[in-house]
Amino acid sequence: ERLRVELGARGYDILVGPGLLATAGKHIAPVLRHERVFIITDETVARLHLEALERALREAGIAYEALVLPAGEQAKSFEHLERLTDKLLAFRIERRDALIALGGGVIGDLAGFAAAITLRGVDFVQIPTTLLAQVDSSVGGKTGINSAHGKNLIGAFHQPRLVLADTEVLDTLPRRELLAGYAEVVKYGCIDDAEFFSWLETRGLDAIEGDPAARRHAIVTSCRRKAAVVARDETESSGARALLNLGHTFGHALEAECKYGGELLHGEAVAIGMVMAADLSVELGLCPSEDAARIRNHLAAVGLPTGFEHMPGRVWSPARLLDHMSRDKKVQDGRVTFVLLRGIGQAFVSHEVDPAAVEALLTNAIAA
Ligand code: NAD
Ligand code: ZN
Structure with missing residues (x-):
């Protein structure tokens, strides 16, 4: 199923269905401006689903690097944001490269914010892997991290270029x-x-x-x-x-x-x-x-x-x-x-x- 978020030049598609992770490269390639992507994910999701995404990108001829963060809300911090942007810059990320957020709302919010501010903005794709992220956080462009003063107080609006909600990845999600x-x-x-x-x-x-x-x-x-x-x-x-x-x-x-x-x-x-x-x-x-x-x-x-x-x-x-x-x-x-x-x-x-x-x-x- 294909839905569209109607936002003019910032508009994008949401694909929902089984097996989208395995065919992700094919869906991502048309929205990329340059064929290098950085997969941002957490340790839990990496263990379960990273390989499938990497295979899909290889099949589509897309070059990638995978950056794995610890799982949990604490990743939405200045500390992890800084480490992440440092790694992206060390890999010499370019304006036309893109990030892929593979994970729940934590990874989506953090990777989306990193995409919003690195080089003043690079593209990003959401591959939400929790039900919350699929029905809520991956759509709408709210990105950010937490501050000592409260949750989600530091952030930016930065819309993704595409959302891929693979309904099968939810099979591994705890009830x-x-x-x-x-x-x-x-x-x-x-x-x-x-x-x-x-x-x-x-x-x-x-x-x-x-x-x-x-x-x-x-x-x-x-x-x-x-x-x-x-x-x-x-x-x-x-x-x-x-x-x-x-x-x-x-x-x-x-x-x-x-x-x-x-x-x-x-x-x-x-x-x-x-x-x-x-x-x-x-x-x-x-x-x-x-x-x-x-x-x-x-x-x-x-x-x-x-x-x-x-x-x-x-x-x-x-x-x-x-x-x-x-x-x-x-x-x-x-x-x-x-x-x-x-x-x-x-x-x-x-x-x-x-x-x-x-x-x-x-x-x-x-x-x-
Ligand atoms: P989460 O990202 O922490 O994921 C929950 C746990 O599930 C994590 O431990 C993760 O490793 C694990 N996990 C993820 N996918 C899995 C899978 N397929 N199989 C097994 N384990 C998996 O939490 P969440 O509930 O997805 O997101 C919460 C965050 O989303 C909060 O930080 C909240 O502020 C944010 N949020 C943002 C928006 C927005 O509009 N940007 C909206 C709502 C919530
Ligand atoms: Zn909510």
Whole structure:
């Protein structure tokens, strides 16, 4: 399946399907300006999938170097960025060369940022290998690293030239990572596609379990939603892109409170955050409680966390969570942005939520 991100001269294709890694060279060659590429990947993905990509590039006659980073969020740092750009320059990378990000969102964000700043910008191709990266982070051109002051605070918009989402590479992904990515899939249904949400209620588990047709439909539909939003609002200036933050205001606060440790994956935090956003919408009299219940029930049915009981050992403080929210990048004039629901498929952005209502909701949810 071939989708297009419509961004004029910066537009690009997203290919979704099985076996794309093995034929990557053929797809990449036409978008390259010079036939040397640098594969950026992590140790885990290198062990599982690097050889297949190298073979595909050799078959297409594309010269490459592979640069392997440690796996995990800590790779999104100044330290690893510097090491990576130093290596690229030591290999005498040229303007017309390209990077290939082979990995999850961490590798995509880091390699994309390295591509944005090395020689003031070289091309890059995304080959996302996690469900989260396939349905979310590989599309849209947000790249960057973390700072001591917070996640993703240093970065650039730099669109890839191509996205290759091979649905088969997900077969090696741990189930917990797969489920975390699935939370973002559910998000698209909640935002503006009630029909997709209904489909997920019946076929979502099949998509997770690896039914090829179901998995592909879930990924293609998600990429289509993301591509449409990015085309309307490339740099998050008009507000359309802000809808993609459904569940993320709460989710980021939970992640920050857990210090981004392995206790809570991003997608797990987003699952809990979507339930909170739906519950808040019900509390504010905006959303039918049946819709909030459907979201919670579906997330729980596939095995995602939906509330604070997921982390029984931890003591939560509503005030601290609110404090994390007020430090979010999206805060404007001190107002926290929330994505609320009028129902499933009817999300909207609000800057008007009374912090007292949020605090009451958090207090109840923590006590439950
Ligand atoms: P990740 O890149 O850390 O990957 C998760 C783990 O899975 C890693 O240990 C990795 O080595 C392993 N892995 C990757 N592919 C595998 C495979 N096919 N088989 C087995 N193991 C595999 O995490 P992620 O969830 O993909 O991405 C999270 C990052 O994405 C965060 O840093 C987040 O900020 C970023 N993000 C960016 C955007 C964006 O728009 N740029 C959007 C959402 C998230
Ligand atoms: Zn997310």
